[in-house]
Amino acid sequence: MAALASAAVAFSISAASAAIELHNTITGEPLSLDDAPPEGKDVPAFKEFIETGRNPYLNEPNCLAKGQQLYLGACSGCHGHVAEGKIGPGLNDDYWTYPDNNTDKGMFETVFGGASGQMGPMYQVVNVDEILMVMAWVRHMYKDKVEDAAWLDDAQKAKFQPYDGKDAPKPDPANTPAECKIE
Ligand code: HEC
Numbered sequence: 400m401a402a403l404a405s406a407a408v409a410f411s412i413s414a415a416s417a418a419i420e421l422h423n424t425i426t427g428e429p430l431s432l433d434d435a436p437p438e439g440k441d442v443p444a445f446k447e448f449i450e451t452g453r454n455p456y457l458n459e460p461n462c463l464a465k466g467q468q469l470y471l472g473a474c475s476g477c478h479g480h481v482a483e484g485k486i487g488p489g490l491n492d493d494y495w496t497y498p499d500n501n502t503d504k505g506m507f508e509t510v511f512g513g514a515s516g517q518m519g520p521m522y523q524v525v526n527v528d529e530i531l532m533v534m535a536w537v538r539h540m541y542k543d544k545v546e547d548a549a550w551l552d553d554a555q556k557a558k559f560q561p562y563d564g565k566d567a568p569k570p571d572p573a574n575t576p577a578e579c580k581i582e
Pocket residue numbers: 470473474475476477478486487488490494495496497498500506509510514515516517518519521525533534537
């Protein structure tokens with residue numbers, strides 16, 4: 400228990416303004432961001448996530464290409480090219496082994512801290528900001544009913560288009576911001 404308590408303290412010091420607390424998907428133990436390399440922690444999108452528990456990249460189509468590239472490098476070997484499932488379960492439907500994965504916070508916890516078996520912690524492979532970009536691409540590939548997409552608010556649900564199987568669009572200067580960057 401002492402180790403658990405000190406991990407929780409370390410977390411609250413390293414992210415003093417954090418409004419969410421992260422826990423391991425399987426054990427429920429606190430996750431410490433201090434375990435991860437520093438890259439990505441100062442990026443505005445990650446700071447917003449750690450305050451709100453919501454993934455700002457869901458609203459940034461110009462970041463999808465980066466998310467896809469990261470997904471193909473770090474996840475598709477186990478979860479399939481379009482998240483249809485392979486060694487690991489499908490991530491493109493409404494069934495979750497761990498139901499919290501239907502929220503941004505829950506999926507971040509699984510990717511950061513791992514689950515069981517082959518699903519190890521991914522924070523050495525993708526930094527904390529990149530995890531959010533990968534998650535936005537995974538959500539983009541969702542093929543089931545929009546009502547069950549708990550990670551979308553009503554406005555996002557109204558705009559949601561089921562995945563068309565295509566690669567991510569190239570960043571489009573007509574969309575703001577014109578590159579994958581959140582201020
Ligand atoms: C070496 C293979 C492997 C890699 C690489 C991998 N996963 Fe997994 N993943 C798995 C396995 C196996 C499970 C099932 C674990 C379990 O049930 O506890 C899983 C489970 C998951 C779950 C929970 C699904 C559910 O139904 O609740 C999510 C979300 C997930 N992975 C996302 C990712 C993402 C995103 C990446 C890339 C950053 C990734 N995984 C990389 C093998 C992998």
